[in-house]
Every structure is written in C-alpha cells, then in structure tokens.
Amino acid sequence: MKQFVVKSTALLLAAGFAASAYSAESLQDVMKRRNLSQQDLLAASKTYVPTGKRDEFVAFSSGGQSGQIIVYGIPSMRILKYIAVFTPEPWQGYGFDENSKAVLRQGNIDGKEINWGDTHHPAISETQGKYDGQFLFINDKANPRLAVIDLRDFETKQIVVNPIFKSEHGGAFVTPNTEYIIEAAQYASPLENKKFYPLEEFNEKYRGGVTYWKFDRKEGRIDPKASFSLELPPYSQDLSDAGKGPSDGWSFTNSFCSERYVGGIEKGRPPYEAGCSAKDTDYLHVINWKKAAELVAQGKAKKINGHNVLMMETAIKEGILFLVPEPKSPHGVDVTPDGKFLTVAGKLDTHVSVYSFEKIQAAIKAGKFESKDAYGIPVIGMKDALHTQVQLGLGPLHTQYDSKPCIAYTSLYVDSQVVKWNHCEGKVLDKISVHYNIGHLMTMEGDSADPKGHYLVALNKLAIDRFVPVGPLHPQNHQLIDISNDKMQLLYDMPVPLGEPHYVVAIEAAKLKPGVRYKVGTDSRTDKPHPGATKAGEEETVKKGNKITVYGTLIRSHITPETIEAEVGDEITIHLTNLERAQDETHGFTVSTFNVHASAEPGKTVTVKFKADKEGVYPYYCTEFCSALHLEMQGYLLVKPKGWKPGKVVAAKAVYTETDYKATVKKVVDTQVVIDSVVGYITSVNFKDFPDVVNMVDDATDQLNKIKDAKAKHEAAAAKKDWDQANLWAEQVWQYQVKAADIGLRAKTYLEQNGAKKVK
Ligand code: RUQ
Ligand code: CUA
Numbered sequence: 001m002k003q004f005v006v007k008s009t010a011l012l013l014a015a016g017f018a019a020s021a022y023s024a025e026s027l028q029d030v031m032k033r034r035n036l037s038q039q040d041l042l043a044a045s046k047t048y049v050p051t052g053k054r055d056e057f058v059a060f061s062s063g064g065q066s067g068q069i070i071v072y073g074i075p076s077m078r079i080l081k082y083i084a085v086f087t088p089e090p091w092q093g094y095g096f097d098e099n100s101k102a103v104l105r106q107g108n109i110d111g112k113e114i115n116w117g118d119t120h121h122p123a124i125s126e127t128q129g130k131y132d133g134q135f136l137f138i139n140d141k142a143n144p145r146l147a148v149i150d151l152r153d154f155e156t157k158q159i160v161v162n163p164i165f166k167s168e169h170g171g172a173f174v175t176p177n178t179e180y181i182i183e184a185a186q187y188a189s190p191l192e193n194k195k196f197y198p199l200e201e202f203n204e205k206y207r208g209g210v211t212y213w214k215f216d217r218k219e220g221r222i223d224p225k226a227s228f229s230l231e232l233p234p235y236s237q238d239l240s241d242a243g244k245g246p247s248d249g250w251s252f253t254n255s256f257c258s259e260r261y262v263g264g265i266e267k268g269r270p271p272y273e274a275g276c277s278a279k280d281t282d283y284l285h286v287i288n289w290k291k292a293a294e295l296v297a298q299g300k301a302k303k304i305n306g307h308n309v310l311m312m313e314t315a316i317k318e319g320i321l322f323l324v325p326e327p328k329s330p331h332g333v334d335v336t337p338d339g340k341f342l343t344v345a346g347k348l349d350t351h352v353s354v355y356s357f358e359k360i361q362a363a364i365k366a367g368k369f370e371s372k373d374a375y376g377i378p379v380i381g382m383k384d385a386l387h388t389q390v391q392l393g394l395g396p397l398h399t400q401y402d403s404k405p406c407i408a409y410t411s412l413y414v415d416s417q418v419v420k421w422n423h424c425e426g427k428v429l430d431k432i433s434v435h436y437n438i439g440h441l442m443t444m445e446g447d448s449a450d451p452k453g454h455y456l457v458a459l460n461k462l463a464i465d466r467f468v469p470v471g472p473l474h475p476q477n478h479q480l481i482d483i484s485n486d487k488m489q490l491l492y493d494m495p496v497p498l499g500e501p502h503y504v505v506a507i508e509a510a511k512l513k514p515g516v517r518y519k520v521g522t523d524s525r526t527d528k529p530h531p532g533a534t535k536a537g538e539e540e541t542v543k544k545g546n547k548i549t550v551y552g553t554l555i556r557s558h559i560t561p562e563t564i565e566a567e568v569g570d571e572i573t574i575h576l577t578n579l580e581r582a583q584d585e586t587h588g589f590t591v592s593t594f595n596v597h598a599s600a601e602p603g604k605t606v607t608v609k610f611k612a613d614k615e616g617v618y619p620y621y622c623t624e625f626c627s628a629l630h631l632e633m634q635g636y637l638l639v640k641p642k643g644w645k646p647g648k649v650v651a652a653k654a655v656y657t658e659t660d661y662k663a664t665v666k667k668v669v670d671t672q673v674v675i676d677s678v679v680g681y682i683t684s685v686n687f688k689d690f691p692d693v694v695n696m697v698d699d700a701t702d703q704l705n706k707i708k709d710a711k712a713k714h715e716a717a718a719a720k721k722d723w724d725q726a727n728l729w730a731e732q733v734w735q736y737q738v739k740a741a742d743i744g745l746r747a748k749t750y751l752e753q754n755g756a757k758k759v760k
Helices: 002-015 027-034 038-047 098-107 199-205 289-297 312-317 357-366 658-684 691-705 707-719 723-753
Strands: 057-062 068-074 079-084 123-127 130-140 145-150 155-161 180-184 208-216 221-232 236-242 250-256 281-288 302-304 307-310 321-327 330-335 341-346 351-356 386-391 396-401 407-412 417-422 427-433 438-444 453-460 476-482 489-496 504-508 540-544 547-555 558-560 563-567 571-578 587-591 597-600 605-611 616-621 634-640
Touching (some): 038 476, 079 155, 130 504, 155 221, 180 236, 180 250, 208 250, 221 312, 250 330, 281 330, 289 307, 321 341, 321 351, 341 396, 396 438, 438 504, 453 504, 547 563, 597 605, 707 723
Parallel strands (some): 330 396
Antiparallel strands (some): 057 068, 068 079, 145 155, 236 250, 302 307, 396 407, 407 417, 476 489, 587 597
C-alpha cells in the first residue's frame, strides 16, 4: 500500500494524466453490434452528458415510502444524492449522530419515534412565483408532517408535525414568495388530538382542513407559532396550488369523496370506493389565504391543540371560503404560469376542466352562488367559473406547463399517455404513450410562473417489463420526454429503486449555489457554531463522574484522540470537528457495535453519544476512503471493568534497526522530490485565483508544517540510537508528506483542468 502511493504519485506526474485512447470501433460498428436505430442514437444524443460535463437541470424527487428525496440530473437522469428527511440514512449519519437525530426526532408524534414517511410533494422555494433554489419542502402523507431542506447544503433542517390532522396529501405547495407552505388534509378526522368520535358522527365531528405554515426565510425555518389552519368540511381534501400573479393571495384545494361516504363493508355497507364516487362532482375549495392570515392576526382564530384554526363559520362570514363543483374524483389542480387559470383533472372523467380565476372572482363579487353546501359554504356554479373543458382521455391526473404560452401537458393514468394541449384554445396537440400508468408528470420549473420547457418527466407507477427483472417488487419508471419540438419524443427510461416517487420538481442547475465546506465548527443542522467544536491542538477528553466528553478532530489521516478510555457504564459523548478545508474531504466516524455513525464534511462538527454499557475493546475508525492512509484512520475505545488496575507492564522489545531507520529516511527524501515538483508547478501558475486550490494548499501546508516537530523527534532518537522511536517518527514525517502530496496532486489536476495560467 505504502509502496503504491509513492509509485503512483511519481507515475501520475510522469504521465501528466494522458487522455485515454480512442476506441477502434466506428459509430456504425457500435450501432450494428448493439442493435441501435437512428432514432435511438438521436435519443441518446439528447440525454447523454459526456464524462466530466454536467446536467442542465436538477430534479428533486419524492422518495415515496423511503421517506427521502432523490436528487438526479436532467437530461442524464443520473442520481446525484439521496437527501435523508423522515427516515434514518446511515451514510449521512442521519439518525445516527446527535445533531441529525435532533431534527429527525422533531418528527416524533405523541412521543413516539416515527422512522418512516410517505413523502409526496417536494416544492422549491419561490420568489415572485419563480424557483429561487434556496429551500426545498416536502410532506409526509402518512404522518402529517412537513420538512424543510436548505439547498445550501442539501440537509434537512426542520420537521414540523401538523397539530390537527391525522394525514395530509395536498402539501407541500408554496405561495409565490414562500410566505407560506400549504398543506391540506386528506382523510377527515376530529381536529382535537386523541379524541374519539364514532363514524356515525362523521358529518358533525370529523373535519378536513388546510394548514398554512409560515416560513421565516431569514431563519430558514418554519415558524409554527405564526402558522395557522382553516377548518374545512370532511371532504377528503386533495392536492392544492397557490395562486400567482392576478390570483396571488388565493389558494385552491381539490377534494374527493365530498359524498362524505363512510364505508364499513364489515357492517354490510358498500365499500368506500363505491360510495366515494357516487356523485358527478366534488368540490374545489377556493380560499383567500391573505385575508385568512389577517383574520388570524386579528385574533379571530380558535386555538385547537395550541394551534390557530380559523373555523368555517368565521371563514364563511368573512367571505374568504368558496366552493366550485368539479367533475368527478378530481385529483390535480394546477394554476397556469400567468395565474389566470386553473386546470383540474377528474380521475373518472375524460376531460380536464379549465377554470377562470377572473370568472370565479366575478361570481364572488356579484354574490352569484348556485347554492350552499351542508356547512353553509357558498357554491359558485360550475358554468360561471369554467373557461373551457377539453376531452383528453382516460384518467387525467396532473398538469404542467411549457415555456411556450398556453401549452400544457397532462398525465393520463388509465391510458398511460401524456397529452400536449392548448389550454387557451382548448385543443389537443399531441399524445405520447408512456410505460406504464403515469401519475404525476413534470416539466422544467413547470409549476412556476416561469416554466423552462425542454424536458418532461413522466412518473410511471408501474414498470412491468421495462427493466431486467429483479423480483416481484419492481423499480418505478421515470421516463424522460423531449418537449422542445411539436411532437414529443420519448428519450429514456430511468429505473427508480426507491419508491414510490410521487412527484418531482426540477430547477435550472445554475440556480443552485450549494456550498462545499462549512465554517469550521458548524453544527450543520442548526447552522450555528457547534458547542463541541474543537481547534487543532486543543483536543481533549474530559471525565466528570461517569460522563466522558471527547473534544476531537478529524484530518487526513488521523483521528484525535487515538484512544478513549472508559469504565463500564460511562456515558460517552464524542464531538468531532473535521478540520479540512479541501473540497470533498469528508470523514466518517463509527465505534464498533454502538450503532453510531457520523459523516463530517469539511468544517462540520458532529456529535455521537452512547453508553459504554459493556466491557471490551471497540475499534473506531473513519468510514470514508479519505486518503491513501484512510484505513489507518483509527483508534480504540477501551471499556474497562469497574475498578480495573493495570498489572505489571513488561517493556516491549525493540522492533526496528538502524537499517530500517535509514530506509525510512531515504523514502522521506525521495517523497520530498515529488512534493517539490508539485509545489513547483502550483507556484508557477496563478493558483491564488482559484479559491478551491487555495484551500487545498492551506491543507497541504498544514500537513507539511507538522514535519518539523516529528523530524526533530526522529533525529533526537537516532542520536540516542533508539531505532524504534527514530524509525516511527521518521515514518510519521512520511505520513505528513504523503497527505501533502495527495492534496497537492489534486490541486495540480484541478489547475490543469481549469486552465491555470503561468505566472512569471
Ligand atoms: S398525488 S398521482 Cu400523491 Cu401527487 Cu397524484
Ligand atoms: Cu478519514 Cu478515512
């Protein structure tokens, strides 16, 4: 291993990273061998992102029941990351270190740990209706919760539990300036917590609703105290969308089962599915959220479970809540980019209905209502609100928009198709088959005020025969479709191995500005300085009673401390600060059999905590392959029985000779030649113009600066002919060199690839 490092270092320098040889096969040869058509090649050329190049868009997909978010690039469809949200995720230490646990545990309900989530709808924060790339939100349908992810580091920062719902589906949807994040209930239940009412009292005691979570952009967190909900009838509220432009200040929420049917096949009643689709129409809820927020501020809300709830009665009296009939078992409601229309798809209808916000407002102003529902909410006549209805096909679900005006795309679940149509003129333009049973579809920034066109992703619920079989549970199938021309073209099938992804949002990659390191000593989950942050040279282990606190550091290839001594029963808290500044120099940390793990990216401080409840010897180590000597990044937790005393220590015999020492010194001299050559290159170019390189140079210099002390030690030991000490300290000098060389080479590669220029 050590041999390898020096050799490869020298080789890399000699070869100067020569480009790989070209294949001898021609394009025609490959097409023939792989049985590819012209059409395939065209599709491939539209999705292929050459090695070293990057995607134009970044997609954030719900990870469904995995409780995570899947991040992938478009058009390559390469998966870039999983963001841990409602579920422990070992790689990132999520749920295995104390700092992330604190976030995960915000999602406890009634004191119970909930370690999964049914994530549905991600939403990117918006400024004036456009994606701004700062924050990401996602809901958990099963356990009504909402999470906040900061796109500076792609980490989950907060989970809030809905105080009055038992499930929710219609979230997360943001208002145009991310004032609020909308979350609508799904299955009606009593709003009071832990309160039982029989199903016979469904109409009276069960309720739906919609919650408006106040987002504090400066803090990057939801402010639960400033959030509120609106009580709604027990119609299963479904998806929502916020108005924008002329409809800003309003929000729209669908419903199904407005029949308020309660099944109970056990008692001989027809099942839910029959009773819930008996009527021809359900209701679109039209809500003036701006006014609602004002009413809450005026103290007109009622406190339920300590949360502000604006009751229906108040909402009706104040004229901020209306209903519009919508055909049959509606699902998606999607506001057009200009904010003038809303498209509603009825799962059991072959049409989409396009409602005019202007007409809805005119009816409200004129007080023109066709009726009231059972709770007294005014119902606007469908005819009075409709702009047009368009026959699209079977099972329309969701609609997104194009950068070209009036162009919309709707998914057809039953037909397994995507329809391109014109929502202004109400005509179908094109259809394409997908594989199979599409739920959501998504165009680039296609639910914002400024859609980008180019691509569409079909989120198919079933993959069936599209991929190599992997057992009865198939991957999901995200299909990439080119929408830049009149006719849509299917480009690519991407198996998604985490399910079931419900919805995706995609943003221009250039809008994302994530950091590459933290300010040294940061708790990434609070964005604040970590109380356990430790500087180089200030590491210490403190024991107070049965509590051991370690203030440790991580830097290639060393964990400080190297030993932690404890007694059975001690509570151990280990704070670790990654002192690296070089990009991507992440270290991981675990202690054998204590179920802890942390990922410490450059600058981050993390804490793991556990009880040393068993006597024994437990190695700890760095879990990331962070350098050539990563395997040596190790240490021992020694858990002694209570009252243990050391026996007579026998002095160890010498292992190394003068010859060993001289060989090591020679190795050090040879390596220095390599380092000098790398340093020579770096300082011969304008490396100071590259902040990433400056960070790497700082890290390398840190390593080299440590040499002086180790060198003095090996020379002193050699003078005393203590060859063990002499050889080991000389080895340590070499360790510092190797690390410096490793970083130096990365800096050199970076400079060569990024067009560094010679300086005189
Ligand atoms: S929903 S497949 Cu959970 Cu977004 Cu329509
Ligand atoms: Cu640090 Cu491996």
